[in-house]
Amino acid sequence: MIFPPCTRRGEFVLWRDYLLENERRFVADDIHKILPVAHLQRLLDALSAKGYRIVGPTVHDGSVVWETIRVVADLPIGWRDHQEPARYRLEQTRSSEIFGVVHGPQSLKPFAFAPRESLLQIERTKDGFATHQMAAQPEKVAVIGARACDLAGLAIQDRIFLKDAYRDPYYAVRREGLFVIAVNCTRALSTCFCASMETGPRAKAGFDLALTEVDDRLLIDVGSEAGRQVLEGISLFPASEELIGEGATSIDACARSQVRRLDRARLPQALYDVHEHPRWDDVAGRCLACTNCTMVCPTCFCHTIEETPDLSHQQTARARLWDSCFTQEHGYIHGKNIRPTIKDRYRMWLTHKLASWIDQFGMSGCVGCGRCITWCPVGIDLTEELSVLLASSNRSSVAGRPVEGR
Amino acid sequence: MFNPDERQRPRLAVVKFASCDGCQLSILNLEEDLLALGRTLDIAYFPEASSDMRPGPYDIALVEGSITTAEDAHRILALRQQTKVLITIGACATAGGIQALRNWADVESFKRAVYPSPEYIQSLSTSTPISEHVHVDFELWGCPIDKGQLLRVITDLVVGVQPRLPADSVCLECKRRGNVCVLVAKGLPCLGPVTRTGCGAICPGMGRDCYGCFGPSEGARKGPGLPPNTTSLAGHFHSDLQLIPIEVMRRFRGINGAVSPFRAESDIWEKKP
Ligand code: SF4
Ligand code: SF4
Ligand code: SF4
Ligand code: SF4
Ligand code: SF4
DSSP: OOOOOOOSTTOOOOHHHHHHHHHHHHSTTOOOEEEEGGGHHHHHHHHHHTTOEEEEEEEETTEEEEEEOOSGGGSOTTEEEEEETTEEEEEEOOSOOSSOOOOOSOOSHHHHSOSEEEEEEEEEETTEEEEEEOOOOOOOEEEEEEOHHHHHHHHHHHHHHSSGGGOOHHHHHHHHTEEEEEEOOSSOOTTOOHHHHTSOSSOOSSOSEEEEEETTEEEEEEOSHHHHHHHTTSOOEEOOHHHHHHHHHHHHHHHHTOOOOOOOTTTTHHHHHTTTOTHHHHHHHHOOOOOHHHHHOSSOOOEEEEEEEOTTSSEEEEEEEEOOTTSTGGGEETTEESOOSHHHHHHHHHHIIIIIHHHHHSSOSOOOOOHHHHSSTTOOOHHHHHHHHHHHHHHOOOTTOOOOOO | OOOTTOSSOOEEEEEEOBSOSHHHHHHHTTTHHHHHHHHHSEEEEOTTTOSOOOOOOEEEEEEESBBOSHHHHHHHHHHHHTEEEEEEESHHHHHOOGGGGGGGSOHHHHHHHHOSSGGGOOOOSOOBOGGGTSOOSEEEOSSSOOHHHHHHHHHHHHHTSOOOOOOOBHHHHHHHTTOOOHHHHHOOOOOGGGBBSOSOSHHHHTTSOOOOTTOBSSSSSSSSSOOOOHHHHHHHHHHTSOOOHHHHHHHHSSTTTTSHHHHHHHHHHHHOO
16 A cells, blocks of 8 residues: 655645556556446456455445445445435435435545454453453455545544554454455536545546446446456456446546536645634534544544453453544543534534644545435534635635625 | 452342332343342342342442332332442433423323222322432443343442443444434434433334433533534434424333423423424
8 A cells, every 4th residue: 555645734635646656556557448238247256256255335224334245236236326415315316326416424434443342351260360451353344335525534544553653453453354346437416626636536546446327338447457357267358449438528527517516726734724713603504523524434443442341340341432533532632622512512622624634644535425414313514514614715705704705 | 349358248228119020120131141240239128139138328229210209209218328339220310201201291180080089098198219319329221121221330430440431322323233223214203313322222123203211311410511412413313304393202212201401392392283
């Protein structure tokens, strides 16, 4: 895995550069091949034969969630999702489209960064205590249906959990077994803005296989040696220039159709400059501090540690749970809460995501998937908040200017 | 808080006021852990479980139910005097419970409507939480409580650490569990965003909306934090989910309707046309 180099404060490594770098590695001997949709089961069977548990999007409670699948019919055939702020609806179109649902609330995050991870079991012994490190059982999991934004999110999580001295063994063991079959997006949701973040809609790196659904055919790109091996023994057809062009055109059209965008040009500094903007009070009036935006975000990595002793006080179990900067405890330091109000917390979230993340990791903490917009119970849209926050700083960087025109 | 090596096991009392006994049943439902509890604590008073009822003083008292009669108002004072650590269990004891709906109504008319001889019924005009009468050390929310949370608090007290009762929203746990949000995907008026965690987000896990049985998230009564932003959520129920004002009012005036953030929100929507 290659990581974008960390930069000096204020410099921004474009995703494009990062992706191009990886593209050279993976796509060098990439062969566009065709798998007829009618033969998709052969791919699933090949994965099973190699010992993978296959996970794909399945219709559940009005959306899609990742579940173990066996046959193509388990996938959300004919379904499409419609997403807008605080609203998600599925529609059955009666088409034979297999990957018509763009995404549900879950990104690839839970596969490697588990929502609840057992870390340690500590037991009292005769002369002290013994500690047993819990580790997830290594498992080969093939995820089919990940999107470009999901891959970009996973790459950010890799950067956080696997780099150098900070390599997290729990994450690593789950990540190791992951095989990703991406699907290039040919339809954007109203909430998508991956094009402006340069993370999608085409999956460029970080996948083992990538599919583009063009009518009843799947164009296949190979992204890794493991991907190539899975395809051995499946008869594929050569793709005509015309079909490759058709696939590329739909992906481009998807990018152009995106109605939301995020103006990154003056980040991170521009956001630091508006630290005292009145818009923070406005959004605090709407925000519930419910944590949903951080839970669905593919890149958020905050977690808390929970200790569960047993009543006989002979042993205790330690686990790691997803946490969020919207909780009261997240802002708690010795004797004081540094983020008591919702305003403090929303500002923390947006500023970390879009600005200080760049200083911290050399890249944006947002990949433009739009999940936080859809799954916010009151539909708060970070692209809108940012544009209002930065609109007035365009004219002047004097903090605290009233917002106009809304 | 208690010395675990002490020969004397801490003495536990489980005391009932106006309630349905569901929270006490949660204790009995601890199954194997109940045996461990019996080994760790001396269960001195628990009429629902045993006719061996011994008088105080008690180290820990678990109090179920709200105060609805003059007699109960005296009984809780006496219990407090005999108890080191008093823990309320459930929405009734912690918030007044569903019976606190009477606080908005005329109890005398209820008596006349229900009982043939209403003059025999002695009842206060309000149902109030234990904390309005005596000092409460820890409050467990829920209708009923989560038995795991109860066990955890007792374990912490026995081991001697400050019990940790998270005040996060139900949504946090809902997402950890991988539920699909019923508010966003089905348009149901879920109270999860303003409700305290503790139940494991079981209602959204079954495809239905949370009705707030664990009470308001952070800042409801004790500890740091602000009251939850019920104003924003109620406004969304009305303007986007198309609930009419009386429906919004009823969302907040339920099992925990008498707790200030929910009470204030329901009062606002009651007045709207
Ligand atoms: S901040 Fe929102 S749009 Fe950006 S990656 Fe996270 S969930 Fe997606
Ligand atoms: S935005 Fe908040 S929850 Fe997400 S990584 Fe940053 S501090 Fe953590
Ligand atoms: S922005 Fe929306 S999802 Fe995030 S904490 Fe606020 S209300 Fe919840
Ligand atoms: S279903 Fe309810 S509790 Fe779960 S995330 Fe949605 S609003 Fe929150
Ligand atoms: S989801 Fe809400 S109503 Fe259901 S048990 Fe939990 S707190 Fe109570």
